[in-house]
Amino acid sequence: MALFLSLLLLFMFPLGNNGQGPPPSPGYYPSSRIGSIGFNQGFRNLWGPQHQRLDQGALTIWLDRSSGSGFKSVNPYSSGYFGAAIKLQTGYTAGVITSFYLSNNEEHPGNHDEIDIEFLGTTQDKPYVLQTNVYIRGSGDGNIIGREMKFHLWFDPTTDFHNYAILWNPSEIIFFVDDVPIRRYPRKSDATFPLRPMWVYGSIWDASSWATENGRYKADYNYQPFVGKYTNFKLSGCNAYSSASCRPASGSPSPSGGLSRQQYVAMEWVQRNYKIYDYCRDPQRDHRLTPEC
DSSP: OHHHHHHHHHHHSOOOTTSOOSOOOOSOOGGGGSOOBOHHHHEEEEEOGGGEEEETTEEEEEEOSSOOEEEEESSOEEEEEEEEEEEOOOSOOTTEEEEEEEEOTTTSTTSEEEEEEEEEOOOTTSOOEEEEEEEEEEOSSSOOOOOOEEEOOSSOTTSSOEEEEEEEETTEEEEEETTEEEEEEEOOOGGGSOOSOBEEEEEEEEOTTTTTTTTTSOOOGGGOOEEEEEEEEEEEEEETTSOTTOOOOOSSSSTTOSOOHHHHHHHHHHHHHHEEEEGGGOTTSOTTSOTTO
């Protein structure tokens, strides 16, 4: 009888990468409240057009020896909910970054804001790392102050599409995976929160110098092309040209924002079981530069 119950529980709650199974229900599903758009309705190619293909609403971008590829939203936004369903490449992908993010780097080079979802490529025997990050008036010029929080996932992101989203409004940033909040970054001061309009981007590119185990493993083009697939795009928010009456998006049942108690329970569960790095808990970081910690 005990063996039967054990097998039944295993069937009902299959083990994830860390042996913990899926997270508890967040009870609220913001992606279901926002309609999807076609790629051409809100985005355009930014670079590597020969490495980008649109087929029945799904966008494929890829990296090989000659180039990667990226795309950008037509409009900048001052707040909103931004998401896409993404499927990652299986096998050896070390050194490769597949991303979905907000940025105003082209508008403010060397002094930009950014909110990142980045999938850090991996070797064949290890899971992907999902890195979330927030930059405030920083760039890759040596003065950047990253606010990284990294996770493993409770599923294999190479076998199917999963929904990833960023909610950004004047009071908070929330990162979602399949509607489960995995990180909330509240606005504690103007100096530690991005407030200028940003565009929405996606890209695949070679970041061999740091992406996989701090650059230990590089992109190996014997495995090319490296492919990222995107669909189910969601752009919902106040663009930079909206009237002052535009209401910022909320990621919870409360129009005023924040998270519900059930959402907090789900987020804390994910962080307890799948978070693998938190910049605020890194003893090697100078936390005078990150006062929000």
